[in-house]
Amino acid sequence: MRIPAGVRRVFRLPSSRERIVRDLDDEVRFHVEMRTRRLRGEGYSEAEASAEAQRRFGDVEDLRDYCVSMEVAHMHRTRARERLESVAQDLRFALRQFRKSPGFAFIATLTLALGVGATTAIFSVVNGVVLKPLPFARPQQLVQLWGLDAKGHHLSFADPTFDAVLHDTHSFAAVAEYAQNGMSLVEDGEVERVRATAVSSQFFRALEVAPLLGRLFVPEEQQLGAPMAAVISHALWVRRFGASPSAIGKSLLSDGKPLTVVGVLREGQEFPAGTDVWYPREIFEKNTSYTAHNWRVIGRVKEGIPLEQAARDLSMTLQRLHATLGDATWTFDGTIVGLRDQIVGSIKPLLYLLLSASAVLLVIACANVANLLIARMAVRENEIAVRLAIGAGRARLAQQLLIEASLLSAAGCLGGLLLALAGMRVLLALRPESIPRVGELRVDWMVLAFAIVISAGTAIVLGLVASWRGARGDLRAALAQSQRTQGGGGASYRIRGSLVVVQLAMTVVLLIGAGLLARSFVRLMRIDTGLRTQGVVVANLSFDAGDGSNAERVARRTQYADEIVARARALPGVTSVGVSDAEPFSNGSSNGQFIELSSADVNRAPADLMKDLQLMMQDKAHTGYATYRLASGDYFRALQIPLLSGRLFDETDRAGAPEVALVNAALAKKQWPGESPLGKVIEFGNIDGDLTPMTVIGVVGDTREEELAADPQPAIYVCDRQRPGNSSDLNVIMATSGSAPVTAAARRAFRQVRTDVPMRFSTVEDIIARSVASRRFMLLLVGVFGGVALLLATLGVYSVISYLVAQRGREISIRVALGAHGSDIIGLVVRQGVVLAVFGAAVGALAAFASTRVLKSLLYSVSTTDPLAFAGVLVMLCVIALVASYVPARRAARLEPMDVLRGG
């Protein structure tokens, strides 16, 4: 009567907690009854026997607790072990399957790796740049402070405005002003141009950084006129001092003055980005003007004070200041921005856009692998039907398919990580400067976790698709059918067809995006900048005029510039040489408000004029906004900026002669519509403090600078002889006849004048390329994603049509046997591909129509629904689908009907 040992396990009779309790109770009851019967036999009464049996049994409750807890644990252990065993078994099976068809495993892994790799690479950038906190203590309390002008635009701070913030706000643990500028470092006759930042006393306290080596500034170094002490970056320390501790105390020459290194900062803590040298701001005199907006300000909000409260505090302080000073300050109000948002805010949308594009690619890769898996499921339908027939549960079958998918995904994840590492390197090589925080990029656990999570997601999606297809099969139909065809029924084709349609649609979206960016880029590159872009070499020289009075410094600089220009003119191949204080294709050396003076004002003394200046600046009709640039007469000849009326600067425009200015057509049209600007007198002194009025002597052509996509800005050019200013930047613009390489010769010639002047050479083409780098970067990435997507989609169409041909081999053979021509067969098959392509294209076009508006800010003079981009992509897609289905179609047409019909 007994069930043989082990049978229960073989049949896996279900057990549960309730069952365990019931069994135990049965066992105890049986025992007590047996004992009672025995005691009755010994002469006990019924009641006595029962009581005695109970007593001798002991504590039933205790026994129940003991046994149930033990057996429940046992049950769980057994189940877990069985599950683990089945997983191991399925893993072995899956590996065997992949070893049998390495081609499938390879293609599927590669496809997933592409999707995972692209998404992970972009995510690692998003993570490093946008998501990761700044590398400072409690970074959420670090903020950038901004003044606000009457219109609510951000304003930098003037010294006295900053002082008011420093003294009158109470929400900040530290606030500091800083300004970044260029500095020439000289050591052993070697000149290097570095970025230096002047920082006020609380700067490092706000950031809460500690030096890697040495110390930060002490109060004696933060005094007016104190010798310059410097904290240097890790990069400079490695570069100049070979990371030696002896760097501390070393003296360098900076713009002719000694500078002593006191400390080295840790790597990654350079703020503002790119700074190599920090020095105390206090060693130089403060500017008392409330309108010299030269300083940026950071602050650390006190612990426990919400950011909104700090913002209100700042706002109230600046509003009070404005109420006291009135028009003497242009700062009406103030606000704060989290430092991280300040640093990465502009790049964030671009990165998220790229992340979405890579996610689309991942979806396409998934669809492709799902398609491959389903094709295999179809081939394996026989195997699966047999397994179902001998009693494999559908859940178990699903588990096995899920494990196959997981294995693929794991391999894809691994490959994807490798691709991501390589891809990141390429990304950084492409565009290192325009991405903030790029030095902080690492593949860290966040990136790893991301790759693993998306791979796991992929595995689940693929496993579900496969098991839904595989475990659902109708036994008899599959067994019967597999005798005749290699592959599943019509339902399988419909699913695979839909997957291909999804792929095609996604591909269309990516390609249309790429197409729009490409069209926009081409238009941008065809824009007439208004200046000569080819064959122009620009030398940027940082000349330090040394000590002495302003006049002496100007004289030295002028002499140096003259000599350089003479040398440049003498170079073979150079046709004309202009100079300016700003690079071509930059937005001038500064910009600001100018005032048009009436004929009455022209004759007033400057000191007298100064009194009314604030009032005159409010007069909208006679003021304007323009970029400001120092230029020589030959600047316009070298860059071929046309003279539209009047004259250019010439020898008569010397220092001391009546001051003159040139304006561009945009300014003339805006300020003096219908009038000639010649002879107008303007005052543009806020830029360099020189209040001498200037007479407009000519109008030159408009140029698009800095940002190609923007309209030409109003510009004022002043004569380099008359307003030499105090910038150390000298840009020598050399127009060349094209053939001879000028740079090396120019460098040699210029070094003969002075050896200690840092030089940088570029061409106008380089400068323009830099300005469109971010567009090119975006175009390149979306283009690559689109290309990969197209490749995968082509594979998808090809495989699904090949599958169709295999599946319908019998039918096709019958048609051929009945006299159908090869071309009929080709038409029959290709029509299927075209149907897929048309569906995919239609869905994709709709999706693109709905989604390309996210590109709007990146497009120039191309509509987000540009018909050419849409039509081009749709036609291309259809052609590719045609080709991808023609190949299997031709194979179908060549089928030998008798082989197929006989062979089954």
Added chain:
Amino acid sequence: MPRDASDLLHGTLDVLILKTLSWDGMHGYAIAEWIEKRAGGELVIVDAALYKALHRLEDSGSIESEWGVSENNRRAKYYSLTAHGRAQLRAEAATWKRYAHAVHRILETA
């Protein structure tokens, strides 16, 4: 004889059960009766402890159980020795005999 049977049971009940089951598979009540009969009434077993031991031995794989039907046609749980249990019995019986022998010798000579 120990004052409390459970003291004895704690150390020896397992080996007594294994010994009992080495004859044949039987249900819990039969095991209790068998031990009591062999011990000539010297050993009184608390039934709850017996069942704890049975379930513990089953959990450790020394014995296994199947539901069957008893001589009076009742549903009863039958325990039987596994190969592992048989090996355990051999080892523990030997240990126990050596131990008892040693104790016996000391008690006799002292």
